């Protein structure tokens with residue numbers, strides 16, 4: 001469901017904010033549309049836990065870009081879901097080579113991860129009197145994760161609304177755009193300052209590497225997440 005489908009129903013939003021490129025762009029998107037924006041991160045024992053540590057720097061950086069954004073940026077929340085790591089045996093939560101499974105999904109797939117995230121997000125939003133959830137799910141150039149699909153998100157919004165008796169809206173501003181367009185959206189929302197902030201402070205690499213700086217940011221440069229981010233950057237700013 002995109003912003004174009006429905007105007008905001010309340011003045012507050014909760015952004016699923018992991019500290020990566022996509023969720024940082026979603027945070028900026030929400031800050032242009034809602035008068036109060038809270039953020040939520042999940043700790044599930046991911047190998048790229050370094051992304052959680054980027055969140056504070058990104059929030060501070062984004063507040064510096066615009067006085068209006070500073071005013072709108074509300075509380076930050078972190079929820080620990082250790083059970084997710086315990087029940088899923090994937091390359092995201094254990095030391096293993098990232099590879100494709102026989103079913104065509106990469107072994108970074110954590111089954112139902114977004115379903116759990118959205119359920120926890122809605123439970124928190126309920127308590128915070130927030131109806132609008134914002135997430136960076138995308139089915140354009142994703143890795144085939146079925147819980148990123150628009151149909152999944154729509155069904156989830158309906159299930160959460162019925163199950164909690166609240167009219168939740170799940171906004172997915174990146175659903176139909178690719179990584180290059182995500183960089184362009186960041187530029188539209190926050191200019192070069194936001195693009196630079198995302199390059200320097202956001203984290204994408206599945207292996208949690210931040211050693212090597214590339215034009216598009218830090219990472220190993222080889223895992224699927226790094227390759228996707230690099231390819232998008234090169235379509236956004238073609239190399240000389």
Ligand code: ZN
Nearest residue numbers: 205220223226
């Ligand atoms: Zn990487």
